[in-house]
Amino acid sequence: MTVNQDEAERSLRLARVRAAMAAAGLDALLAFAPAWRRENVRYFTDARVAGTASLVLLTATDADGVGAFSTRRADLDSIAGRGWVTDARPLSARSAAALTERLKAARPARLGVAHYELLPELLTSQLVQALPRTEIVSATRLMDDVRLVKSDWEIARMRRAASVVDAGWAAFVDVLKPGLPEHGIVAAVEAAIKGLGAEDNFMLIASGGDEVRGMTAPTPRVLQAGDMVRTELTPQLDGYWLQICRSAVVGKASDAQRRSFDLFNEAVEAGIAAVRPGVTAHQVARAQNDVFRAHGLGEYCTSQYTRVRGHGHGLHIDETPIIEGNETELPENAVFIIHPNTYTPIAGYHVLGDPVRVTRDGAEVLISTERKLFEGAVR
Amino acid sequence: MKRGLVLFDSAEIAADEWRGRVAAVQRELAAGGIDVALIYGDVSRSDDIAYLTNLCVYWNEGILAVPAHGDPVFLTKLSPRVHPWMRLTSTVAEIRSGPGFAELVAKFLAPGGGGTVGLIEAELWPGAVAADIRQALAGWDVRPLAGLVRGLRQVPSPAEVALLRRAAASLAETAAGAAAPGLTDRERVAAAERGLRADGFLDVLADTAKTADGVTSVRITGQYRYLWLHASRLAATGTAAWPDLLRQAIAAAVAAAVPGATAADLDEAARPALDLLPAGVTSDVRWVHHADMATNGEYADYPSSLPIPAGSVVVVGIDVRFADGTHAAVAETVLATADGPVCLTREPGAAGAASAASAGRQVR
Numbered sequence: 055m056t057v058n059q060d061e062a063e064r065s066l067r068l069a070r071v072r073a074a075m076a077a078a079g080l081d082a083l084l085a086f087a088p089a090w091r092r093e094n095v096r097y098f099t100d101a102r103v104a105g106t107a108s109l110v111l112l113t114a115t116d117a118d119g120v121g122a123f124s125t126r127r128a129d130l131d132s133i134a135g136r137g138w139v140t141d142a143r144p145l146s147a148r149s150a151a152a153l154t155e156r157l158k159a160a161r162p163a164r165l166g167v168a169h170y171e172l173l174p175e176l177l178t179s180q181l182v183q184a185l186p187r188t189e190i191v192s193a194t195r196l197m198d199d200v201r202l203v204k205s206d207w208e209i210a211r212m213r214r215a216a217s218v219v220d221a222g223w224a225a226f227v228d229v230l231k232p233g234l235p236e237h238g239i240v241a242a243v244e245a246a247i248k249g250l251g252a253e254d255n256f257m258l259i260a261s262g263g264d265e266v267r268g269m270t271a272p273t274p275r276v277l278q279a280g281d282m283v284r285t286e287l288t289p290q291l292d293g294y295w296l297q298i299c300r301s302a303v304v305g306k307a308s309d310a311q312r313r314s315f316d317l318f319n320e321a322v323e324a325g326i327a328a329v330r331p332g333v334t335a336h337q338v339a340r341a342q343n344d345v346f347r348a349h350g351l352g353e354y355c356t357s358q359y360t361r362v363r364g365h366g367h368g369l370h371i372d373e374t375p376i377i378e379g380n381e382t383e384l385p386e387n388a389v390f391i392i393h394p395n396t397y398t399p400i401a402g403y404h405v406l407g408d409p410v411r412v413t414r415d416g417a418e419v420l421i422s423t424e425r426k427l428f429e430g431a432v433r
Numbered sequence: 434m435k436r437g438l439v440l441f442d443s444a445e446i447a448a449d450e451w452r453g454r455v456a457a458v459q460r461e462l463a464a465g466g467i468d469v470a471l472i473y474g475d476v477s478r479s480d481d482i483a484y485l486t487n488l489c490v491y492w493n494e495g496i497l498a499v500p501a502h503g504d505p506v507f508l509t510k511l512s513p514r515v516h517p518w519m520r521l522t523s524t525v526a527e528i529r530s531g532p533g534f535a536e537l538v539a540k541f542l543a544p545g546g547g548g549t550v551g552l553i554e555a556e557l558w559p560g561a562v563a564a565d566i567r568q569a570l571a572g573w574d575v576r577p578l579a580g581l582v583r584g585l586r587q588v589p590s591p592a593e594v595a596l597l598r599r600a601a602a603s604l605a606e607t608a609a610g611a612a613a614p615g616l617t618d619r620e621r622v623a624a625a626e627r628g629l630r631a632d633g634f635l636d637v638l639a640d641t642a643k644t645a646d647g648v649t650s651v652r653i654t655g656q657y658r659y660l661w662l663h664a665s666r667l668a669a670t671g672t673a674a675w676p677d678l679l680r681q682a683i684a685a686a687v688a689a690a691v692p693g694a695t696a697a698d699l700d701e702a703a704r705p706a707l708d709l710l711p712a713g714v715t716s717d718v719r720w721v722h723h724a725d726m727a728t729n730g731e732y733a734d735y736p737s738s739l740p741i742p743a744g745s746v747v748v749v750g751i752d753v754r755f756a757d758g759t760h761a762a763v764a765e766t767v768l769a770t771a772d773g774p775v776c777l778t779r780e781p782g783a784a785g786a787a788s789a790a791s792a793g794r795q796v797r
Binding site: 089090106107125126128131170172173174175176177178179192237238244245248254255256257258267272274358360361 | 435436437475476489491514518561623628635637638640642728731752758
């Protein structure tokens with residue numbers, strides 16, 4: 055990206071957020087990032103932060119600038135180095151004067167806090183004390199909505215993330231062999247994707263036969279010939295998460311495993327076929343579930359066996375859920391994964407899914423990995 | 434992120450020790466007139482819950498309810514589908530799932546009909562969650578409690594020290610490889626992931642920082658089971674002279690990390706070497722308890738006069754900042770015994786280093 059493109063992206067974001075703030079009647083917006091939900095601070099800073107608590111303060115006008123704060127001093131260098139905010143200051147969680155003095159100067163009548171639901175009481179109490187006459191409300195949904203549609207700048211980054219996703223899956227298949235523990239697979243995949251610049255990764259895994267009901271963090275279980283190994287693998291590159299869902303067999307696949315793949319592939323294709331600008335998450339989920347229903351397997355689409363039929367992607371791993379009942383509209387350039395992962399009696403829990411972008415007239419699959427039942431050599 | 438091995442092994446920590454931890458909390462509750470303690474945790478910070486149960490909050494949030502009498506119960510937003518795995522990897526028998534904590538807590542406490550509930554380290558709870566729970570518990574006295582589980586975690590048991598030694602041997606060896614000459618920054622991080630994940634670490638946070646004269650700091654924080662360790666190493670030193678001074682400084686700070694020592698004491702020990710660093714360099718010498726490494730100590734209060742507790746495991750670190758804004762870091766994980774400090778993450782081959790074999794390292 056050129057400097058001009060970066061500046062255009064930054065301006066676009068500030069304009070989007072300020073428009074949403076105006077619609078919500080907010081004079082100021084504070085984006086809070088605990089260690090596990092940093093998407094909004096990243097949106098404003100385009101910097102990788104590692105602090106236990108980091109925040110960004112934005113008011114309705116450019117004149118006030120955009121201030122960033124972090125409990126980790128090293129974050130200030132990365133934030134300032136990126137140059138997307140006016141200033142970056144150290145923050146003491148126990149004495150957050152750097153933040154509260156800035157807020158007092160802004161004197162907002164109505165302050166929106168993104169991830170207000172996660173803001174520690176330690177900080178909440180200091181905010182309330184500093185702003186006794188300010189109405190403080192959650193702006194989590196506001197920011198979720200702002201981030202839903204990706205810009206061309208963001209799509210370009212997600213395409214780069216897609217290449218790491220493909221490489222991660224290739225490393226996954228390459229390492230499979232009888233005798234390897236599940237956490238050994240994770241070690242190989244992590245090394246491969248980190249070597250390509252991934253900042254982080256979310257990954258669940260399960261190995262075994264028909265008895266497998268779901269995925270978890272890795273266990274010490276060692277692979278055996280004939281196992282189906284399932285994973286959802288979600289590297290983060292330059293801030294953007296992108297997921298692949300696949301299953302691979304250690305050795306040759308059984309007929310049941312092939313039939314299971316065919317069923318899940320049909321559901322993925324049905325989900326992809328449903329995508330168009332303005333489609334709802336409910337409709338994409340229903341298209342996938344209807345395939346199971348048509349095969350007499352509808353009960354396996356319930357919460358007893360599964361969670362969602364996919365979810366949004368972006369600066370957070372798990373954005374809007376693709377699930378029946380979620381009427382969120384998915385406009386052009388929304389990005390999400392379609393994954394009908396669930397248990398069936400055919401071959402146990404099966405994992406298959408591709409991340410897609412909503413195009414002008416359909417869907418674009420963002421990764422290059424073939425959608426098939428992978429078979430690994432028994433070495 | 435917590436995507437490494439989750440293991441519950443009674444050969445590592447005996448059932449009696451797990452029961453004893455809960456009993457210690459329950460004694461405190463009974464003494465304070467508290468009927469039930471609630472402990473909040475999320476994927477980034479849930480060590481109190483893990484210390485009492487070995488539960489891994491691998492995603493989202495959870496609350497452990499510890500009654501003054503009876504077994505702990507885990508309340509979570511995670512799906513009931515993961516309950517069997519959570520039971521398999523923890524001491525908890527009862528797990529309840531639901532979309533909101535207030536409803537889960539209210540339902541759990543409903544049979545009690547009133548009493549006193551303590552929120553452990555309430556100031557670190559999400560304010561909205563705590564407020565919802567207070568509102569849902571009409572008829573109950575809801576009070577903030579101090580960090581009593583964190584207090585118990587500060588001095589590891591012999592079983593925990595054994596785990597820390599095993600993990601530290603792995604970290605020392607892996608860090609040495611990650612700081613080897615000739616690697617790119619990405620290759621250093623990849624080496625850390627490969628080595629530690631293969632040895633069964635649950636979480637690995639590795640990154641690098643580079644100074645203008647080409648010296649790279651490799652910083653690796655790892656979580657083994659629920660225990661945290663850290664080491665920072667200097668790599669690619671080129672022709673600069675200051676890295677040796679920084680190594681001398683951290684060696685002096687580690688040697689000073691005896692029970693009762695303060696950050697000021699560590700700084701004083703390191704000062705002769707730090708004072709020889711290039712003009713304009715500033716330094717920060719600190720220690721952080723391993724029990725606080727999930728947050729790097731950023732939510733805890735560490736005045737410079739705070740003494741290192743006897744028998745504790747701490748991270749001793751020095752960060753230096755150059756005039757151009759770049760920085761470098763060195764750090765070790767240290768056991769502060771009455772006989773003196775033991776550097777658990779000492780580089781392989783260094784004087785006094787515990788070998789991986791003698792530390793009981795096992796690749797699982």
